[in-house]
Amino acid sequence: MDTDGSAHNGAASHGPARAVVVHPSADALAEATGARLLLAILDAQSVRHPVHVALTGGTVGIRLLERARQTPLADAVDWTGVHLWWGDERFVPRADPERNEGQARAALIDHLPIPAQNVHPMAATEDAATAEEGAAAYAAELAAFGSGADGTAGAGPTLVFDVVLLGMGPDAHVASLFPGHPALGATGTTAVAVHDSPKPPPDRISLTFEALESARQVWLVVAGAEKSGAVRRALGGATDVQETPAAVVAGRDVTLWLLDTAAAGADPGLV
Numbered sequence: 001m002d003t004d005g006s007a008h009n010g011a012a013s014h015g016p017a018r019a020v021v022v023h024p025s026a027d028a029l030a031e032a033t034g035a036r037l038l039l040a041i042l043d044a045q046s047v048r049h050p051v052h053v054a055l056t057g058g059t060v061g062i063r064l065l066e067r068a069r070q071t072p073l074a075d076a077v078d079w080t081g082v083h084l085w086w087g088d089e090r091f092v093p094r095a096d097p098e099r100n101e102g103q104a105r106a107a108l109i110d111h112l113p114i115p116a117q118n119v120h121p122m123a124a125t126e127d128a129a130t131a132e133e134g135a136a137a138y139a140a141e142l143a144a145f146g147s148g149a150d151g152t153a154g155a156g157p158t159l160v161f162d163v164v165l166l167g168m169g170p171d172a173h174v175a176s177l178f179p180g181h182p183a184l185g186a187t188g189t190t191a192v193a194v195h196d197s198p199k200p201p202p203d204r205i206s207l208t209f210e211a212l213e214s215a216r217q218v219w220l221v222v223a224g225a226e227k228s229g230a231v232r233r234a235l236g237g238a239t240d241v242q243e244t245p246a247a248v249v250a251g252r253d254v255t256l257w258l259l260d261t262a263a264a265g266a267d268p269g270l271v
């Protein structure tokens with residue numbers, strides 16, 4: 001029986017597993033996911049060095065970082081062996097409160113004994129003249145680590161994230177990849193510029209869809225009744241990535257949906 005409940009005829013299934021976990025509230029979701037992230041890092045550290053995690057912006061995406069900071073597990077992690085990246089970022093000045101980086105630093109990163117060089121923010125407007133330039137720089141940084149520049153002998157051509165955290169919008173967007181938006185179809189690179197984002201601010205940098213899917217584990221962390229329609233579509237069989245990006249994005253090994261009851265809606269299949 002797959003973790004998504006589908007029964008198999010006994011044939012071994014080596015495809016990625018999908019699991020859905022529903023928590024009673026957004027705060028319970030944030031607390032549990034913060035602890036789950038630290039455990040996932042500890043698990044990965046038992047077999048791999050370094051460990052790479054991509055963070056997300058958004059309400060729950062930041063709140064889970066705050067809760068991670070508050071658990072004793074944070075002290076068990078060897079942060080010298082963890083690299084933190086971003087799935088997307090708003091292309092605004094570094095001090096702008098809209099920056100995912102700034103929110104993540106305040107919530108968790110600035111409280112950790114993590115080397116500065118292990119934290120990899122996407123460009124702010126001080127760092128690049130355009131979002132395109134910032135995206136190219138991020139793709140180059142990812143490639144440098146993927147090529148073993150981080151000392152990982154025999155690393156593959158691109159860096160493999162152990163965990164990619166994603167929020168989801170009511171339109172089923174993930175990172176800054178919005179339905180029907182040109183950036184959603186970007187291929188051959190790991191980072192892309194986004195303009196005219198339907199969610200302000202308009203200019204962003206995002207990992208590409210294929211970069212998100214390079215991850216061993218993709219976690220979609222979603223709370224709120226306003227997301228329940230997109231959740232139902234995504235988990236109900238939608239297959240068109242242009243219409244419902246969240247339905248298609250998957251980790252190589254695990255795709256985990258972490259919901260609160262409001263986002264899970266009344267669908268008994270999700271509880």
Ligand SMILES: O=C(O)[C@H](O)[C@@H](O)[C@H](O)[C@H](O)COP(=O)(O)O
Pocket residue numbers: 056057058059060061088089090100166167168169173174175176199
């Ligand atoms: O930079 C961003 O805006 C996020 O990465 C974005 O993908 C976010 O995670 C979702 O829009 C959910 O955001 P909320 O949890 O605030 O609804």
